[in-house]
Amino acid sequence: MGGRDGLKYAADKIVLAPGMRFDLLPGQTDPARMPHAWSAGVQTEQLAKQLAAMRAGGTVLLTIPKTPYRCPPGPYERACLVADWLKAKKPRSKLIVLDANPDIVVEKDNFSQAFFGLHANVIEYHRNVEISSVDEQQMMLYTNGGAVHGDVINLIPPQRAGKLIEQTGLATATNGRFAPVDVLSYASLSAPKIHVIGDSSATTQPKAGHIANQEAKVCADALVRYFGGLAPDPAPVTNSACFSTITRTQASWLNVVFQYDPVTKTMQAVPASASASLGWSGDNFDDMNEWFKALMADSFA
């Protein structure tokens, strides 16, 4: 394989985790105009600046792509956070959420209570909305339900695996968007010497940092066994923990355990394991910070 330094490296096994990238929508030429803010850094700063510069009584649009995308609860959490901020900083403003999915895709009870209860005076939620094109000058989105104008547009586009996955011909699942893998080892189904973990892989688990951490562990364990002449663990178990900010000081949570199903050869949620908080609280918010610190320390130790 040729690196950016022009050198080639030989390996018995290669593990790739290049994350995801975004599809541009027709009419999109300047990513800063309608920021996705779905990767931290320049884009999140752009969205924050645009919101801060917006007049009180303005309209913010937030779009949610069809699944699979990075962090299933993320856009709903973003909507709650923006709504809470608008109430305090930009009175009389509205947040219109345009969801390409038929319904809230995860943690429906909590997000429904937040959208139609706590934040009902700010959030207007629309299902099954497909964006066909955008007009960056006029700040318009053209959808299957008509044209919509926003003073600020947080456009979270459809997503696909990192470029490396496509370049190496590994993106053969989900209409050529993500890499199918054997979830016992995360070996690519097209090139078994290459393993793909994290958001780039196509599995039944959510595209989440907590899951990426778990996939890395299953993959590392399988590689240790492989180099010892052994088969992978035939019954891996992973878990996903997720906190969602509902206000700037309160959060909800959701936990799911996944277990390998030898019939479908997929990771399946263990029904009894799926649990979510009843509503949201400041204690959950504190726990979220602890969880985040622990996940980062474990992932990057």
Ligand SMILES: Cc1cc2nc3c(=O)[nH]c(=O)nc-3n(C[C@H](O)[C@H](O)[C@H](O)COP(=O)(O)OP(=O)(O)OC[C@H]3O[C@@H](n4cnc5c(N)ncnc54)[C@H](O)[C@@H]3O)c2cc1C
């Ligand atoms: C708003 C938001 C909220 C979220 N909240 C949560 C949450 O509460 N809980 C949770 O578990 N997850 C959450 N996530 C999801 C989480 O951030 C991702 O699922 C996770 O970062 C995926 O990890 P990854 O390693 O696959 O990809 P990334 O973290 O994107 O890492 C991939 C890395 O590969 C690099 N790369 C790509 N191509 C190349 C190349 N050719 N050569 C070298 N390097 C390359 C990239 O620059 C990047 O640094 C959230 C995401 C968002 C956007």
